[in-house]
Amino acid sequence: MSAELVIDVRGLTKDFGPKRVVDHFDIAVPKGAIYGFLGPNGSGKTTTIRMLCGLLTPDAGEGTCLGFDVLKQADQIKERVGYMTQKFSYYEDLSIRENLDFVARMYGLDRRRERVDRALADLGLADRSRQLAGSLSGGWKQRLALAACLLHEPQLLLLDEPTAGVDPKARRDFWDEIRRLSALGVTVLVSTHYMDEAVQCDFITYIAYGKKLIDGPSGKIPEMVGLETWRVSGPDLAVLAERLAREPGVEQVARFGTVLHVSGTDKAALAATVERLKAEGTHQWSLQVAGLEEAFIYLMAGARDNFAPGTQARIAS
Amino acid sequence: MMGFSFRRFGAVLYKEFIQMRRDRITFGMMIGLPIIQLFLFGFAINSDPRNLPTLVEVNDNGPLTRAVIAGMQNSSYFDFKGAVEGAGGGEEALRRGDANFVVVIPRDFERNVMRGDRPEVLVAADASDPSATGGAVAALSGIVTVAISETLSGPLANAPGGAAPFSMVVHREYNPEGRTSTNIVPGLLAIILSMTMVMITAIAIVKETERGTMEMLIATPVKPLEVMLGKILPYVFVGYVQTIVFLLAARLVFGVPFEGSVWAFYLGFNLFVVVNLALGFLISTAASSQMQAMQLSFFTILPSILLSGFMFPFAGMPGWAQAIGQAVPATHFLRIVRKVMLKGGDVSDVTGELWALAAILLVISVIAMLRYRQTLD
Numbered sequence: 001m002s003a004e005l006v007i008d009v010r011g012l013t014k015d016f017g018p019k020r021v022v023d024h025f026d027i028a029v030p031k032g033a034i035y036g037f038l039g040p041n042g043s044g045k046t047t048t049i050r051m052l053c054g055l056l057t058p059d060a061g062e063g064t065c066l067g068f069d070v071l072k073q074a075d076q077i078k079e080r081v082g083y084m085t086q087k088f089s090y091y092e093d094l095s096i097r098e099n100l101d102f103v104a105r106m107y108g109l110d111r112r113r114e115r116v117d118r119a120l121a122d123l124g125l126a127d128r129s130r131q132l133a134g135s136l137s138g139g140w141k142q143r144l145a146l147a148a149c150l151l152h153e154p155q156l157l158l159l160d161e162p163t164a165g166v167d168p169k170a171r172r173d174f175w176d177e178i179r180r181l182s183a184l185g186v187t188v189l190v191s192t193h194y195m196d197e198a199v200q201c202d203f204i205t206y207i208a209y210g211k212k213l214i215d216g217p218s219g220k221i222p223e224m225v226g227l228e229t230w231r232v233s234g235p236d237l238a239v240l241a242e243r244l245a246r247e248p249g250v251e252q253v254a255r256f257g258t259v260l261h262v263s264g265t266d267k268a269a270l271a272a273t274v275e276r277l278k279a280e281g282t283h284q285w286s287l288q289v290a291g292l293e294e295a296f297i298y299l300m301a302g303a304r305d306n307f308a309p310g311t312q313a314r315i316a317s
Numbered sequence: 318m319m320g321f322s323f324r325r326f327g328a329v330l331y332k333e334f335i336q337m338r339r340d341r342i343t344f345g346m347m348i349g350l351p352i353i354q355l356f357l358f359g360f361a362i363n364s365d366p367r368n369l370p371t372l373v374e375v376n377d378n379g380p381l382t383r384a385v386i387a388g389m390q391n392s393s394y395f396d397f398k399g400a401v402e403g404a405g406g407g408e409e410a411l412r413r414g415d416a417n418f419v420v421v422i423p424r425d426f427e428r429n430v431m432r433g434d435r436p437e438v439l440v441a442a443d444a445s446d447p448s449a450t451g452g453a454v455a456a457l458s459g460i461v462t463v464a465i466s467e468t469l470s471g472p473l474a475n476a477p478g479g480a481a482p483f484s485m486v487v488h489r490e491y492n493p494e495g496r497t498s499t500n501i502v503p504g505l506l507a508i509i510l511s512m513t514m515v516m517i518t519a520i521a522i523v524k525e526t527e528r529g530t531m532e533m534l535i536a537t538p539v540k541p542l543e544v545m546l547g548k549i550l551p552y553v554f555v556g557y558v559q560t561i562v563f564l565l566a567a568r569l570v571f572g573v574p575f576e577g578s579v580w581a582f583y584l585g586f587n588l589f590v591v592v593n594l595a596l597g598f599l600i601s602t603a604a605s606s607q608m609q610a611m612q613l614s615f616f617t618i619l620p621s622i623l624l625s626g627f628m629f630p631f632a633g634m635p636g637w638a639q640a641i642g643q644a645v646p647a648t649h650f651l652r653i654v655r656k657v658m659l660k661g662g663d664v665s666d667v668t669g670e671l672w673a674l675a676a677i678l679l680v681i682s683v684i685a686m687l688r689y690r691q692t693l694d
Contacts, residue, residue, distance in 0.1 A: 053536055054536075055532070055535055055536055075538060078536060078537060078538050079538050081536075083533075083536040085529060085532050085533060085536075087529040087532075088529070089528075089529040089530050089532050089533035090530065090533060091332070091336065091528075091530055092528070093335075093336050093339045093340065094332065094335060094336065098332070098335060102328055102332050103537065105324060105325060105327075105328035106325055106328060106534070106537035106538065106539050107537060107538060108322065108324055108325065108538070
C-alpha cells in the first residue's frame with residue numbers, strides 16, 4: 001500500500017442479480033483529500049461506498065481501504081471508517097444523547113461519557129440532549145449523524161449524499177466542517193448531486209451506470225471533458241436557446257442569469273454555427289473558458305450514452 | 318475476526334429496552350392484550366352450550382309427554398320457548414333461527430309406548446352449526462329414556478322393552494366437569510405466546526431495516542449475533558412476563574389446575590419461546606417492511622389456532638392436515654401444556670413433544686441463518 005493513498009481499489013464490481021451495479025470501478029484517494037463522487041441516481045454511488053466501508057463484499061476487484069483489504073478485512077475497516085448514510089439512520093425514538101451513547105458503545109470507545117458530552121457541546125445540543133432524535137429538523141439530524149459518525153475519530157469519512165434535503169445555510173456549515181476535518185488530515189469521500197458542493201472538492205470522479213466516466217483533480221475536469229463554451233447575451237434568450245438546441249455542434253445550452261452558455265465538444269462544428277448566428281448581429285457572442293459548472297451540467301445530463309442515444313442537445317437552466 | 322462482545326450485546330439490549338418502553342402501544346399489546354384475551358376467551362368460549370331455544374309440537378297430551386319435556390328442560394340443554402302448530406311452523410322457526418330444536422311428540426305417543434310399539438319422537442336440530450347442537454343431541458336419548466322409565470312405574474316399568482343388556486360408564490378424566498375453560502385457557506397460552514413472540518420479533522428486526530438503522534448498525538463493528546441476541550432477548554423477557562401472568566390468572570380466576578412437573582413445563586416453554594423467536598427471525602429475513610412482517614406472521618398464527626388442536630380436535634383432521642399440524646410449533650406446546658397442567662405429566666411424558674419442537678427449531682434456524690447471510694449482502 002502506498003503511504004499516501006487512503007483508498008486504493010481497482011476493478012470493484014458488484015452484481016445484484018442479473019444487474020451489474022458497479023462495473024470495474026477504480027479509485028485512488030490521497031490522504032486528507034476531499035473526493036467528490038458524482039453521478040445520477042442509481043449510478044452505483046451508494047453501492048460503491050458500501051463496498052468501500054465493508055458493508056458489501058465486492059464480487060470482483062481488489063484493493064485497500066486505510067491499508068486493509070476491502071475483501072477480507074471488513075472488520076478492521078469498519079472500526080476506522082465513519083459512514084454517513086443517505087437516509088437518517090439513527091434511532092428516532094432514542095434521545096440525542098442515547099443515540100450518541102449507543103454508537104460509542106458499538107465502537108467500544110473509552111471515556112464514553114466525556115466523548116458524548118464533547119460531541120453534544122460541539123453540536124450545540126448540550127441542553128437539548130434529552131430530546132428525541134425524531135423531533136429534530138433535517139439540518140439538525142444531519143449534524144447529529146455527522147457527530148455520531150465522528151465519535152470514534154475515523155481517519156476516513158464516507159458521506160453518501162449528506163446534504164440531501166438540507167437548507168443552504170446548514171449545507172454551508174456542513175461543508176465548513178468537512179473542510180476543517182480535511183485540514184486535520186481526515187480523508188473525505190462524499191457523494192453529491194449539488195454542483196456548488198462538487199466545486200468544493202479537491203478531486204472529482206463521475207460515475208454513470210456503474211462505470212467511471214471521468215476522474216481527476218476538480219480544476220482539470222472541464223479540460224478533461226473537452227467542452228468548448230460560448231457565452232451569448234442579448235434579447236429573447238429563451239427563443240434563441242430553443243433554436244440553438246437544434247443547431248449542429250451544439251450539445252448543451254445552459255442559462256446563467258441573463259446569458260446563455262452554449263457548449264459542445266466538436267469545436268469546429270460549434271464555431272461554424274456560432275459564426276453563422278453571429279452574422280445575424282442580434283446577440284453578443286464571446287468564447288470563454290469552460291468552467292466546472294458547464295462540465296457538470298454536461299456530465300450530469302450525460303445520460304446521452306445510456307438513456308436515449310442520439311438525442312438532440314439539451315437545454316439546462 | 319474478533320469474538321462476541323458482551324459490551325456491544327449489552328448496548329443493543331439496553332437500547333431495545335428503551336425503545337420498548339417508549340413504544341407504549343406495543344408494550345401494552347404485549348402485556349395487556351394477552352390478559353384481555355385470556356379473560357375474554359376464557360369466559361366466552363363454550364364448546365358445550367346449554368339453554369338452547371327449543372320449540373315443541375305436541376300431538377299427545379299425556380303425562381309421559383310432560384315427563385319427556387320436563388326431563389329435557391331439566392337437563393339444562395334445552396330451553397322450551399313454546400309450542401308450534403303443524404309441521405310447517407317448526408320448520409319456519411328453525412329457518413328463522415328462533416329455535417335450535419323442534420321436538421315433535423307424535424299422536425298417541427303414550428299409548429304406543431305402553432303397547433311397546435316404539436313410537437318415534439322427532440327432534441329436528443339446526444345442524445348448520447354442529448358444535449352448537451352436538452352436545453345436546455348426544456345427551457338427548459339418555460334424557461328421554463330416564464324420563465320415560467321414571468314415569469312408567471309398577472307393572473309397566475319394563476314396558477318399553479326392558480333394560481339394555483349392558484351399561485356404559487364414561488369417566489371424564491382430567492376435566493371431570495367437562496368445563497371448556499379448563500381446555501381453552503392452557504391452549505390460549507400457546508396461541509398468545511406464538512402470536513406475540515413471532516410477530517413482535519419479526520417486527521422489531523424489520524423495523525431496523527425499514528428505518529434504515531440496520532445500515533448504520535452493520536457499518537459499526539457490531540456482529541450480527543450481538544445484534545440478534547440483543548434484540549431478541551428483551552422479547553424472551555416479555556414471554557416470561559406473559560406466561561407468569563397467564564399461569565396466575567389461570568389458577569386464580571379459572572381454577573385451572575397445575576398437576577404436573579414445573580420442570581417439564583419450564584423446559585417446554587423455553588423451547589417453544591425460542592422456536593417462536595426463530596420463526597419471527599425467519600419472517601424478518603423475508604419481509605422488507607413492518608407491514609409485510611405483520612402479514613407473514615398472521616399466516617403462521619392461523620395454523621396455530623386451527624390446525625394445532627386448539628380449536629378443533631387434532632385426531633379429527635385428515636392425515637395430510639395432521640402432518641401440517643405436526644409442523645406447527647403450537648401443536649406440540651399445546652400438548653405439553655395440557656399434559657403437564659391437566660394430566661400431571663412430567664418430563665418423560667413430554668419427551669416426544671420436546672424432540673419435535675427441537676426438530677422444528679433446527680429446521681427454522683438453518684433456513685433463517687442461510688437467508689440472513691444473503692440479506693447482509
